[in-house]
Amino acid sequence: xxxxxxxxxxxxxxxxxxxxxxxxxxxxxxxxxxxxxxxxxxxxxxxxxxxxxxxxxxxxxxxxxxxxxxxxxxxxxxxxxxxxxxxxxxxxxxxxxxxxxxxxxxxxxxxxxxxxxxxxxxxxxxxxxxxxxxxxxxxxxxxxxxxxxxxxxxxxxxxxxxxxxxxxxxxxxxxxxxxxxxxxxxxxxxxxxxxxxxxxxxxxxxxxxxxxxxxxxxxxxxxxxxxxxxxxxxxxxxxxxxxxxxxxxxxxxxxxxxxxxxxxxxxxxxxxxxxxxxxxxxxxxxxxxxxxxxxxxxxxxxxxxxxxxxxxxxxxxxxxxxxxxxxxxxxxxxxxxxxxxxxxxxxxxxxxxxxxxxxxxxxxxxxxxxxxxxxxxxxx
Amino acid sequence: xxxxxxxxxxxxxxxxxxxxxxxxxxxxxxxxxxxxxxxxxxxxxxxxxxxxxxxxxxxxxxxxxxxxxxxxxxxxxxxxxxxxxxxxxxxxxxxxxxxxxxxxxxxxxxxxxxxxxxxxxxxxxxxxxxxxxxxxxxxxxxxxxxxxxxxxxxxxxxxxxxxxxxxxxxxxxxxxxxxxxxxxxxxxxxxxxxxxxxxxxxxxxxxxxxxxxxxxxxxxxxxxxxxxxxxxxxxxxxxxxxxxxxxxxxxxxxxxxxxxxxxxxxxxxxxxxxxxxxxxxxxxxxxxxxxxxxxxxxxxxxxxxxxxxxxxxxxxxxxxxxxxxxxxxxxxxxxxxxxxxxxxxxxxxxxxxxxxxxxxxxxxxxxxxxxxxxxxxxxxxxxxxxxxxxxxxxxxxxxxxxxxxxxxxxxxxxxxxxxxxxxxxxxxxxxxxxxxxxxxxxxxxxxxxxxxxxxxxxxxxxxxxxxxxxxxxxxxxxxxxxxxxxxxxxxxxxxxxxxxxxxxxxxxxxxxxxxxxxxxxxxxxxxxxxxxxxxxxxxxxxxxxxxxxxxxxxxxxxxxxxxxxxxxxxxxxxxxxxxxxx
Numbered sequence: 001x002x003x004x005x006x007x008x009x010x011x012x013x014x015x016x017x018x019x020x021x022x023x024x025x026x027x028x029x030x031x032x033x034x035x036x037x038x039x040x041x042x043x044x045x046x047x048x049x050x051x052x053x054x055x056x057x058x059x060x061x062x063x064x065x066x067x068x069x070x071x072x073x074x075x076x077x078x079x080x081x082x083x084x085x086x087x088x089x090x091x092x093x094x095x096x097x098x099x100x101x102x103x104x105x106x107x108x109x110x111x112x113x114x115x116x117x118x119x120x121x122x123x124x125x126x127x128x129x130x131x132x133x134x135x136x137x138x139x140x141x142x143x144x145x146x147x148x149x150x151x152x153x154x155x156x157x158x159x160x161x162x163x164x165x166x167x168x169x170x171x172x173x174x175x176x177x178x179x180x181x182x183x184x185x186x187x188x189x190x191x192x193x194x195x196x197x198x199x200x201x202x203x204x205x206x207x208x209x210x211x212x213x214x215x216x217x218x219x220x221x222x223x224x225x226x227x228x229x230x231x232x233x234x235x236x237x238x239x240x241x242x243x244x245x246x247x248x249x250x251x252x253x254x255x256x257x258x259x260x261x262x263x264x265x266x267x268x269x270x271x272x273x274x275x276x277x278x279x280x281x282x283x284x285x286x287x288x289x290x291x292x293x294x295x296x297x298x299x300x301x302x303x304x305x306x307x308x309x310x311x312x313x314x315x316x317x318x319x320x321x322x323x324x325x326x327x328x329x330x331x332x333x334x335x336x337x338x339x340x341x342x343x344x345x346x347x348x349x350x351x352x353x354x355x356x357x358x359x360x361x362x363x364x365x366x367x368x369x370x371x372x373x374x375x376x377x378x379x380x
Numbered sequence: 381x382x383x384x385x386x387x388x389x390x391x392x393x394x395x396x397x398x399x400x401x402x403x404x405x406x407x408x409x410x411x412x413x414x415x416x417x418x419x420x421x422x423x424x425x426x427x428x429x430x431x432x433x434x435x436x437x438x439x440x441x442x443x444x445x446x447x448x449x450x451x452x453x454x455x456x457x458x459x460x461x462x463x464x465x466x467x468x469x470x471x472x473x474x475x476x477x478x479x480x481x482x483x484x485x486x487x488x489x490x491x492x493x494x495x496x497x498x499x500x501x502x503x504x505x506x507x508x509x510x511x512x513x514x515x516x517x518x519x520x521x522x523x524x525x526x527x528x529x530x531x532x533x534x535x536x537x538x539x540x541x542x543x544x545x546x547x548x549x550x551x552x553x554x555x556x557x558x559x560x561x562x563x564x565x566x567x568x569x570x571x572x573x574x575x576x577x578x579x580x581x582x583x584x585x586x587x588x589x590x591x592x593x594x595x596x597x598x599x600x601x602x603x604x605x606x607x608x609x610x611x612x613x614x615x616x617x618x619x620x621x622x623x624x625x626x627x628x629x630x631x632x633x634x635x636x637x638x639x640x641x642x643x644x645x646x647x648x649x650x651x652x653x654x655x656x657x658x659x660x661x662x663x664x665x666x667x668x669x670x671x672x673x674x675x676x677x678x679x680x681x682x683x684x685x686x687x688x689x690x691x692x693x694x695x696x697x698x699x700x701x702x703x704x705x706x707x708x709x710x711x712x713x714x715x716x717x718x719x720x721x722x723x724x725x726x727x728x729x730x731x732x733x734x735x736x737x738x739x740x741x742x743x744x745x746x747x748x749x750x751x752x753x754x755x756x757x758x759x760x761x762x763x764x765x766x767x768x769x770x771x772x773x774x775x776x777x778x779x780x781x782x783x784x785x786x787x788x789x790x791x792x793x794x795x796x797x798x799x800x801x802x803x804x805x806x807x808x809x810x811x812x813x814x815x816x817x818x819x820x821x822x823x824x825x826x827x828x829x830x831x832x833x834x835x836x837x838x839x840x841x842x843x844x845x846x847x848x849x850x851x852x853x854x855x856x857x858x859x860x861x862x863x864x865x866x867x868x869x870x871x872x873x874x875x876x877x878x879x880x881x882x883x884x885x886x887x888x889x890x891x892x893x894x895x896x897x898x899x900x901x902x903x904x905x906x907x908x909x910x911x912x913x914x915x916x917x918x919x920x921x922x923x924x925x926x927x928x929x930x931x932x933x934x935x936x937x938x939x940x941x942x943x944x945x946x947x948x949x950x951x952x953x954x955x956x957x958x959x960x961x962x
Binding site: 070124173218220 | 511512513514515536537539540542543544545559561596597598599669670672673
């Protein structure tokens with residue numbers, strides 16, 4: 001019987017410590033898988049799980065644990081400050097720390113169009129953040145700050161939830177939290193998990209995957225990049241950019257499931273989808289490709305980071321023949337992230353003039369991929 | 381074998397736990413929680429008020445906080461109402477109410493309802509204990525729906541605490557407020573935010589709308605009830621209440637410390653030793669780690685309060701008490717509340733770059749033009765209203781002045797002692813002393829010296845005895861107030877509730893003006909005894925503080941037997957009173 005008491009004590013201690021309930025759940029599955037091997041261990045875990053189950057459902061009903069959950073996970077959410085501050089574009093958004101050494105998951109937006117991105121932690125620590133990479137197809141970006149032992153979400157532990165699940169949304173909406181304040185938290189319920197693609201032409205969004213639609217007003221200015229979690233603090237999604245229904249002018253409150261983003265985050269951390277020339281030094285070819293060789297004329301490069309919009313195309317040029325159009329925004333060149341006119345020109349220097357290149361461009365809310373190749377005698 | 385026994389035992393426990401046929405425990409718990417919530421809300425709604433302007437066109441919400449009908453609401457709710465308003469409550473009745481005091485910068489107003497002496501009232505909580513994630517609910521009159529006076533309830537969680545919201549328009553500044561995602565809409569203004577147990581944690585008043593139009597977007601702010609508790613005495617004074625300034629600005633240095641960037645030489649913080657580049661460590665009992673922290677804490681204190689400040693210089697920590705000056709001059713305050721307060725977007729107007737957080741209008745007419753309805757004031761309101769410059773309602777100032785003086789007179793009973801007052805005894809450091817106070821002046825005899833002060837020299841030319849800050853004048857004014865009463869003293873008004881060093885409870889403070897000298901009389905609200913006199917000979921100098929303690933009964937009068945005199949940072953002396961004649 002001593003075992004029983006020991007485990008009761010352990011469970012109580014765990015409650016007092018307010019350790020992540022996610023931890024307990026993992027123990028549960030570990031316990032069941034062990035059943036065959038060691039019956040007594042399994043019995044211990046069974047009892048443990050039973051107690052945890054009753055304890056946690058009780059505390060949920062009482063609503064007492066939300067403050068404790070928040071205490072634990074609010075430090076994982078950061079405030080991000082960057083470009084903007086004109087024409088109704090707020091110069092801030094939200095993000096979540098996804099590694100102990102300072103990787104931050106956020107949305108890929110105009111706020112990141114600057115060399116001075118600042119990430120402010122819940123405890124007020126400020127860091128200069130670097131845009132490590134982005135996946136323009138999903139509108140997600142990963143920032144990096146130089147820090148260690150940070151509290152963070154483990155993307156591998158994110159859960160999928162069903163409609164009806166009660167959630168908390170943590171974000172720096174309206175930029176309310178400043179300095180050493182934790183981000184704001186809102187509560188709500190997942191109304192439905194559905195695809196944004198079904199609403200094509202209604203919502204002007206690059207992201208076309210499934211989303212969690214929420215019944216709370218979560219997607220306010222500055223909220224994008226914030227964390228959607230369950231009532232027990234398990235990561236569920238990332239709050240998306242503001243989206244307004246073009247037909248009825250209502251705003252959509254939604255989050256992107258972490259499962260949709262994980263691959264991109266891993267790719268960025270593995271060095272793909274990163275901004276050009278960030279990795280190992282490469283050899284420049286003897287003769288590089290240049291934009292004018294393809295017939296592409298960009299908008300004047302007047303800003304610190306001018307978004308590489310196509311201004312016009314020389315008629316009959318390789319770019320024109322490939323179907324590039326004025327006002328296209330160049331996002332990727334051969335899988336490399338292009339964040340400005342300057343970066344695009346630099347990236348071109350590493351491409352041999354005869355190589356075929358693939359451009360990913362944004363055209364009126366749609367992503368378009370084009371293959372281009374220069375030919376010395378190709379113009380008509 | 382032993383293991384098998386344990387497994388069987390445990391499985392047995394498990395099946396009994398899960399196998400019950402009644403309501404599953406989780407559903408039962410939800411039903412119970414729901415029933416508890418309904419009970420809490422039914423109780424809470426009794427104290428909620430729907431505020432209507434006399435014409436019935438504008439209004440908002442409010443909450444009764446005392447059984448005799450004092451209720452809190454927003455300043456911007458009562459502003460269009462003028463001085464009288466109608467208040468509907470959950471009992472279905474409409475009560476007349478009058479303005480009492482206003483805090484325009486904090487957007488709070490105190491009103492008084494008439495018609496009952498047993499109003500249901502809300503119990504205030506300690507709002508500093510509120511945490512993000514706590515359940516809370518708002519009650520009020522959104523979109524003016526409560527035509528039957530039954531409040532609307534909206535439920536949410538606390539989204540953030542100690543939030544600072546920059547001033548909107550010219551004056552409103554929300555400091556240290558509670559952010560909630562409970563739905564707050566036009567008309568909810570001034571209504572209560574309750575915690576899950578139905579205790580009052582704040583007054584709802586503001587929301588972030590920005591480009592989403594004038595409806596809730598999951599972000600609203602409530603003025604914390606702890607801040608309002610600090611201002612309650614001032615609001616009861618019938619005044620237009622002002623917020624405070626430290627007289628110094630702070631900025632972060634390279635190491636992230638909060639240091640003094642600029643300081644006025646005539647402010648109390650400077651006199652207490654605060655200098656340029658000192659690190660501010662804590663203020664008002666709260667640690668300061670960003671300049672915003674200081675701004676946030678500063679907002680919860682009324683003008684004139686003495687607040688603890690800790691600062692560090694060369695590694696040494698200094699703990700002092702500073703008197704906070706007013707944020708505005710009286711003229712500024714008056715002109716600002718007359719100004720346009722509520723910026724209202726015109727229909728079809730495109731949202732500007734960064735709209736200020738717009739205070740919620742009453743929910744009535746879109747135009748915020750001051751409506752002064754020509755509706756006669758009800759008799760009961762007329763009886764409880766008196767106009768005076770600088771006051772929201774001078775009637776309540778007189779009411780409190782009278783209350784304080786009456787309680788004092790009852791226990792000191794000195795009103796008929798028109799002759800010379802003498803106090804004599806030993807100084808705590810040794811040596812006899814004798815004070816003589818008369819209509820024409822005051823005199824102090826010490827073993828080594830004798831000091832005199834003659835009436836007519838109030839302007840502060842001779843603050844006898846030296847280093848006391850004007851002790852003889854202070855005692856002269858004490859006697860003057862006791863004998864002449866408020867009308868003949870000069871000008872006496874009730875100032876509000878102020879903290880006193882070494883006491884938990886705030887003191888009632890009367891402000892006496894006589895011959896250009898400002899004198900504060902601090903009274904114990906519990907028994908009316910005089911706790912201290914603070915005499916300010918000039919505006920920018922330390923007062924002479926006289927603290928009366930160790931009260932004893934003497935010839936049917938309760939009188940102090942110890943008098944401590946302080947000036948600035950120094951103790952001037954402690955006088956033990958062995959003999960006195962009045």
